[in-house]
Amino acid sequence: MLDGTLDGRAWRLNDRYRHHAASEVLRRAVGDPDLGRVALVSSFGAESVVLLHMVSVVAPGLPVLFIDTQMLFAETLDYQRAVTARLGLTDVRVIRAGADRIAARDPDGSLHRVDPDACCDLRKTVPLEQALAGFDAWITGRKRFQGGQRATLDFFEPEPPTRLRVNPLAHWRPQDVQDYMIENNLPRHPLIAKGYPSIGCAPCTSAVAPGEDPRAGRWRGRDKTECGIHFIGGRMSRRKVTA
Template identity: 60%
Template sequence: MPLKELVERRNILHRKSDAQTVLRHALDDVELGKIALVSSFGAESVVLLHMLSEIDKDAPVIFLDTEMLFAETLAYQKEVAEHLGLRDVRVITPNRNAVLTEDVDGLLHQADKDACCDLRKTRPLAEALEGFDGWITGRKQFQGGSRATLPLFEKDGRKIKINPLVQWSSADLNAYITDHNLPRHPLVAKGYPSIGCLPCTTRVSDHEDPRAGRWRGSDKTECGIHFENGKAVRQGQAA
């Protein structure tokens, strides 16, 4: 079945399904193929990771360590994986030769943020997703921008993206974390409601959008992870 048709059918099928049902079916759906969950282990990631652990602790989880993350994020990743008993967390890092060639001094983000994201996020993720037919993300419509019209299932080049939490609100996420007594990312309490790489993430004031601290002072709003015809490309409004 063509991916476009498959995506349309799944969006119709799950238009009234809750997040857990969408996630469970995505992992078991033979027509969708082999699926991995891609997680930043960021501010809200523990919700989807907990749901996954309740369904299948052996399901593959891809964590992209850009080598520029906060120390708190690296510690939190280990804490959450152990707390939830996740048995197949794959820690991915940028290609060593590429980093030494393109960003040996670690300052590429100052000159070209898109190029830095491509080097440290887009290309490593594309390689990590080889062999998978689709991937699960934690994106939500309330995050705004290009995410405001996100569907549950979307065609992404030759792969499918599944967004189980697409209709969840910030209040829903906080309630779930509280109800299940899940560990929170330590930086959230310090004013970081959206957490990326250390050089490109700042604190956010109470009156600001939660993602205002990402790439502050630039028109960049997404890291640029996207796929066309099976190849990784950079797009300003991709996710």
């Protein structure tokens, strides 16, 4: 008898696709009944173009959710529009926090200075949860080599209570990412050349010096390494949103 629990579905999918390459994991996942309705969540950051390109080949009409925190670099917004057009992605949905929520919780735009976790929750976590309400699974660009909580990633992981996450690039190495970009002549985010190997919101992202960890520029000087949308059982786990 099949295990219909979330953990059981994740185990079954990992067993089914454990020997597949990233592109095949993605290709098969978008049509696998064990996943259901699927969307790609993309930051249009430093390495996002790899998965975006794969989607453009496999399923260009797949919903792509882009969270505009309204604090992004202008270069990221320009890059998002340019990549969307170049790859022919037909269902990119720009997600933002409601103006009323911003006015109530961060009227002067300074929340990131005093409570960056609360700012991420307001501008990223809650809007994404609302946008994902109609999906059974979402695709991420996380990779094991990024370390921390990502070091043991599988292709498929449960996200309680009912959703799954798909990590097609989980087993890729840094060189795999670079090789794919070169082989497919993909455009780089303009901030990479300025020393930003990991790109988030402008107030909370700084350039990285040679030899530093690629994510060292994210929330520099704070005990924070994730925005919250990827935690399971952590201090900022995404929660059910009712409004």
